[in-house]
Amino acid sequence: MPKTEINFPVRSCAPLCGLVLAIAILNGCGGVSRLGTSSTSDKPSPGAVKVTVTPASTQLRVNAKKQFSAAVSNNSNKTVSWSVNGIAGGNATIGKVDSTGLYQAPVALPSPNFISVEATSAADSTVSASASVTVENPVPTVASVSPASIPMGNFTITATGTNFVNGSVVVWGTKFLTTTFISATQLRATGSATLAGTVKVSVQNPDPGSASSGMLNLVVAAPPPPNVISASIAARFLEQSSWGPNPALITLVRRQGIANRLDSELSNGPSIFVPVGPNDGVDAVQARFFLNALHNSDHLRQRVAFALSQMMVASANKINKPSAFVLWQNMFMKDALGNFLTLLTDVTLSPTMGNYLDMVNNDKPNPLTGTAPNENYAREVLQLFSIGLNELNQDGTSQLDSSGNPIPTYDQDTVEGFAHVFTGWTYPTKAGSTARFPNPENYSGPMIPFDDHHDTGSKQLLNGVILPAAGTARGDLTAALLNIFQHPNVGPFVSKQLIQHLITSNPSPQYVGRIAAVFNDNGRGVRGDLRSVIRAIYLDPEARRGDDPTQVDAADGRLKEPVQFMMNVIQALNGTGQGDCLASYATTMKQPPFFSPSVFNFFHPDHVIDGTNLLGPEFEILDAGTTINRINFVNTWVYGTPCGTNVANIAPFVALAGNPTVLVDNIASIMMHGNISADMRNTVISTVSAIPDTTKRAKAALYLIGTSSQFQVQH
Secondary structure, three states: OOOEOOOOOOOOOHHHHHHHHHHHHHOOHHHOOOOOOOOOOOOOOOOOOEEEEEOOEEEEEOOOEEEOEEEEEOOOOOOEEEEEOOEEOEEOOOEEEOOOOEEEOOOOOOOOOEEEEEEEEOOOOOOEEEEEEEEEOOOOEEEEEEOOEEEOEEEEEEEEEEOOOOOOEEEEOOEEOEEEEEEOOEEEEEEEEOOOEEEEEEEEEOOOOOEEOOOEEEEEEOOOOOOOOOHHHHHHHHHHHOOOOOHHHHHHHHHHOHHHHHHHHHOOOOOOOOOOOOOOOHHHHHHHHHHHHHHOOOHHHHHHHHHHHHHOOOOOOOOOOHHHHHHHHHHHHHHOOOEHHHHHHHHHHOHHHHHHOOOOOOOOOEOOOOEOOOOHHHHHHHHOOOOOOEOEOOOOOEOEOOOOOEOEOOOHHHHHHHHHHOOOEEOOOOOOOOOOOOOOOOOOOOOEEOHHHOOOOOEEOHHHOEEOOOOOHHHHHHHHHHHHHOOOOHHHHHHHHHHHHHOOOOOOHHHHHHHHHHHHOOOOOOOOEHHHHHHHHHHOHHHHHHHOHHHOOOOOOEEOOHHHHHHHHHHHOOOEOOOOOHHHHHHHOOOOOOOOOOOOOOOOOOOEOOOOOOEOHHHHHOOHHHHHHHHHHHHHHHHOOOOOOOEOOOHHHHOOOOOHHHHHHHHHHHHOOOOOOHHHHHHHHHHHHOOOOHHHHHHHHHHHHHOOHHHHEEO
């Protein structure tokens, strides 16, 4: 358990002393009659009306209910009237009681918190009895703690949940943290962590009725000291966060440590896609994609941008204009580590997306012609780009109604509302031309608005929000995107898919929940900070547990998608070149960049591997043909001549080939971060040992490992 330096809050005994005095008084000290007996006499005379209330006393949480009953003796009229602290029916401050004796405590703790619920005989209004109610604070619940991972040293964390009260304390293990009450759903606490590890965090409400919430795990991550990261851990991190490990990168990560390397990558600026020539096609943009992957240092940003571009899809299958995808890719490279709201806005106003999903030149309704706004973008921005079809819990699991069915996030009226929002936008104006609606096709910048082509009626958005009439095209769009961005589904919906593209196809709900919490609040009150989200994804215990092979779960990992598989091979073989014609290989494996077959990407995030209950999105495009083409790709780079200007350099492996064991272990350490099974290792060593020529021996070892199923899965 991490040690913390904590200031314990000093608690006065005055409330306890006061409680003891109150109990003494209520039990008859000083001649005061006891609660729960007749107000006319402790021992009523024979035949006198008597009222008894059951139970005579109880403890009740705020806003909770308790049923009391009253018995009237010595009279045929059994009717009573109920009051709270002498007020008929009570009130919101002290609680209310109905005609049946059902008492509901107030929603906030009253002062004092001792309440008298009284029943008065209808036959004799001078006769009554009462029950004492001690109202207590609610039981707190904690839904999330952010950030979910903190470094050692001084820290500030935010607990989000329900039923917090002024005086609630965040508990770190068994220690009270200095806590600031923000609201009934949020607390902020400070402390100091001196050891790395996992800490149990909860919230305790104060007396009366002190109670604690359940516990959540918070990870204290210590940056590893220099030169202690193993080569296998460094290679595994590079497999997750780059286009693949090679000896130079492995050495660099070992020296920096994972956290420092990650922070360095997160601060890298973006690779820029330069405009292509007038006679070039989209293949020139594809070549730039692979050229940047081969030679630029912003690998992590490129991986994240590629993942996001598969979540928010536009395809050259419809728009075969290279300028459209230069603009499109530069947008993702710029926004990949920015704020999700910025990305959502830029995607919406991209003329590439405008053309692909028909928002460009989307005109307001025309009753004379019977035309209505196009719904394509309105539908897909909700279903695929932000919130999904069904309401989600913060851990990514579906919310269900009372019949066990998923709860839809929106309906057709909502789609139509957003379709009307997205009216009045056209292509940017070409240089030297006059702006008009519609402008001709142009991909030089974001779309521009024309208010006279924008529907100015009211519009239904998410969660029952109605956008008022008379809005402008830009104002309505800004409000509508903010409405989407603030929907609680966005955090888990986006976080889970990013984890699937970068780390594992089957993240646990807890992993998704921890990352969604960072999306919701980066620890500084900012929602949608993708830089913090990506950092949390890579440093999460579920991402890092595979650094120790004995801790890997059977469901961990993901099949390398074709582009990643290709780049891993090229990186391992010290490949160089201009990236030309590499897209042709990707095409044979069903993942040519910028040519997604539909808005649903090359594969679906919820694809289940045949014969299992495991998600495996990339397996959707793995078949006999693409499997053979993966093998052929390795064969070409190892034994043949890669196309175009691309070349491999296997000389470092040939230099080790005199010793087959050293050769195989070296290749496995680079290509598989040392995670090679004993059977596979022995088979490869035995096979290549029979080859006397060292060049052929090195090629055989590279081919056998590069085409293996173990290499093709990111563990």
